[in-house]
Amino acid sequence: MSTFQYNKWLIALIILGLLASLTINWQRHTVEQANATVEMVMEYEDIMELAQMEGAEPAGLFQQFKAAGITSLAVYETTLEKLNKSGKLTALPGADILHQDRTGMLTDPFWRSLIAGGRVLAEDVYIVGQDKQVFAEVMSDLERRLGPDRVTLLAEGDRPVLAVKANFEKVVKWNLGLPSDELRAVDNLGFYIVARPTNYTKVTADDVNAVFQRLASAKNLSAIMFSGDEILGYPDLLPLTVSYFKERQITLAMIEHPLQLQFLKQEGLTQVATAINYQAARVYAIPKDEQPKLKMRDAIQRWAVTDQERNIRINLMRKYDKPEPGKTLVETNLQYIADTKAALLAEGFVMGKAAIYQPYFAAPWLLALIVLGATAAGVLFLSQVYPFAARWQYLLTGLIAILLIFPVLKGGGTLSRQMAALASAIIFPVLAMTWQLDRWRKQEAAGQFAGSVGIGRIITAGIGALIATTCLSLIGGLYVGAVLSDVRFFLEMEIYRGVKLTFVAPLILVTVIYLTRYNVFDKVQTVNARGLWRQLTGIMEHPVTIKILCLFGAAAVVAWIFIGRSGHTAGVPVPAIELKLRALLEQAMYARPRSKEFLIGHPAFLLAAMAIYQQWPRLAQFLLIVAATLAQGSLVETFAHLRTPVLMSTIRGLDGLLLGAVIGAAAVVGVYVIQLIAARLVGRSPSAHE
Structure with missing residues (x-):
């Protein structure tokens, strides 16, 4: 079995970045609590x-x-339309005044004299004031919007009158x-x-x-x-x-x-x-x-x-x-x-009067440590795909970190911070799943999965592994929540970039990791990246059956729903039953967990543990591992919503873990019961390889 090494110095840099992120997140929490x-x-x-x-x-x-x-x-x-309705002034088109005169309905000598002098035009608008202050404000604003040449004061006193050269239907709706x-x-x-x-x-x-x-x-x-x-x-x-x-x-x-x-x-x-x-x-x-x-x-x-x-x-x-x-x-x-x-x-x-954020900006040196930790995590991931010498790992970490950190220390570096956040959101869930996969590989190599494994052990070991994996993924969330912590992100003047990539990339990368460690179509473990290439070639040349086509079709539908439901664009609609479930959880829990975590990802993790302990086919294990990664990625992506308090994002992830563990345990029990029923129907007890 090929052994993949985890560089301890890179891990130390990640821990250093974690300490910096905890410091910033605490400062952020203090700012949020005051608002x-x-x-x-x-x-x-x-x-x-x-x-x-x-x-x-x-x-x-x-x-x-x-x-x-x-x-x-x-x-x-205000508008002339509103003022007309309130009776604070009267605005009407010149054509109406002329109609009244022609039909003998106009008796006011003031208006009759204006008409006789040719000063009432059908295309103009005439405004009569009842409230002097309102009239003065309207006149002032009309002069600013139209120019003084288009606004004429025809009369002053208790009943002032304006003539305005404008289209009546338009001018009555203007803001004044x-x-x-x-x-x-x-x-x-x-x-x-x-x-x-x-x-x-x-x-x-x-x-x-x-x-x-x-x-x-x-x-x-x-x-x-x-x-x-x-x-x-x-x-x-x-x-x-x-x-x-x-x-x-x-x-x-x-x-x-x-x-x-x-x-x-x-x-x-x-x-x-x-x-x-x-x-x-x-x-x-x-x-x-x-x-x-x-x-x-x-x-x-x-x-x-x-x-x-x-x-x-x-x-x-x-x-x-x-x-x-x-x-x-x-x-x-x-x-x-x-x-x-x-x-x-x-x-x-x-x-009361709306609270505002104090203009918070994290210390550049703390941000630099997080960027360094995110870079180390990226290099550590590369070493898990294709192991290479430690000195080259250090060199690569140093070069990338210098390029990203320099603008941060200069007091800017928003792009560098966004790149570090994106890398953290993608890499940490994959590293967490990679570490757990390697633990299972060692246990399998030591023969711990030989023979029948009790349902109790599967559930307890699976929940323990789920907690450990989620805690490792949470480091990525804390990185994201800290490296983008400043008032611009709290107000969403700046935002996290790459939401859809954050959901999709971990699934692709964990697939790469899995193929470097296992052969999907049999029990033979692949050795390294060369084995990965051989598997990819073999998959491309694998015969296509109706069953495989149906599987890919189902996967395409799931991907469409998954990607379409991510981000903020109007995409795949949410079913009514899920909306009701969301409302229930919002009332029952401090922070409603994400359905893709507690309904899909975490239960899939426990089923993946069951699949590995019972030595199900590699393809089944692989699909469950990918589904489990979905929850880990979602957990980290939660922290990309910088407008949400960091404490709430943390509790949301833990709530999802708790609920997902319960549902996952129930799913494992359900599958085990189905196995027992199936075994009795064929007259034998469940095999270790079922």
Whole structure:
């Protein structure tokens, strides 16, 4: 039997990197623990609409929502359409005024004189003010958006009138600045303000100044959550926007993308976040088209999970438009808010102004040690595929490490860190499985699998091996969680690259490892990489039967589901029964384990142990080993979600180990019972080789 050596000095470098990763992960945990305040936000207009629909007094209804848990109100820019509906001003096309005059319905002498003087044009828009401040703000914003030449003041006094050269259907929907009266009302009601301004076309310094001057009167401004595709001031005046953020210590609200990867595309968002030293908070809103389909309890559970797992600190909550049975619409929405608050409090959150991360960046020398450890792990893996002299292992480790570490020590090295993270996520699960395979090979060579092996021993030994293997894989997860630890990754301004490769590569590499140690089609062990090449050649020349075609077809379907379900793109849908299982586990466990771990990978590991102890055919052993590697890779990939607290990622993996061991033990017992039944049917007891 060929013996593969594990270089002790490379292992020492891996341990050194592990110590560095534990240090960084503890620092990261401390930063994450300090970030526990959630801001619950509703739109000012939503509550006003509820008051109108239910005939409730607005001020009292706002206080009820505040008592239920709402901390902040989102204030959007106003439009002529909104102001028309609220009666704060009147906007109408010139054509309507002319129609009224021609039909004899226009009796106001003011308008009749304007028409007689030819000052009312069918294609223009006319705005009549009831509220002087609202009128002045609308006029100011229209002049900035259209230019003063297209906006004419026709009358002043108690009933001011504007003539605007614009298309009525378009202009009534334009954003016309944040309304001062709503900002003032939110302040007086005792809520925080989340302002939602938009950018201007060909934005000028005067435009940016005007927005922040209007916000200057807001006493309780919590955050700015920009609307539209651009940040105010983009592209050339972002420094001016940044100066206002710094001056008032305003939090930048960054809206998570519906696919849960980074943010809704807004030009200038990450530049502003970086410039204000990452005083930013992640925002989530249940999509408008999805919320009506969710039962209230499911929506509440989603908020609890979202805030825990994805570092959401601003919950932008939309109202329900249909009442629950036996409740009014207001009672339904008050219960929704109150129950969501209770669920968050139960998870250890507090309600208030959104918490932000301190601008954490790990010490470069600690990151360098992790990069060195990841490099050593990569070289150690190569030595398990094709053993080569120790001096060449040291040389290769040194050369690669120098190239990767130099930019890290210079204070940058994001690409180097991402490469080290990717290597760790791929290599450590494979090394863990390789080590376990070699343990089993030694036991087999020592004759420990000869004769019948009891079911109790298979389960206890298998669980022990599973725990040891998972702990080794966990080192890779801790490497990933540490080497990418900084505030940019916590906020998802930077992300882990190579999710799909992380799932697929370990399966390929463990296949390579297996073929260097075993012959898939018989009991003869291969010797080294040359044996690997002979096996690959033999596999390519192996006759294809219908059975093999069916096997490959099934494998292709599994791969399609497996790869399609990875990452954040819309891929293979999740079955309804699995969604229900997820919801159950989310409520029953601190961190819901991944189904591919506790349902597939870990049970496959215990079945692989059974296959090896009972000396099943090599092909069956190989397929189970590959399936077991799936769980090890998934465990490490969990840590690639840097927005998730490192403690939660760790517990998620351990929960999966616990549940997977139980299901795996049950699977082993089930197979053993089937063996007994089959043996009785043929009149003999199970053979050691069955």
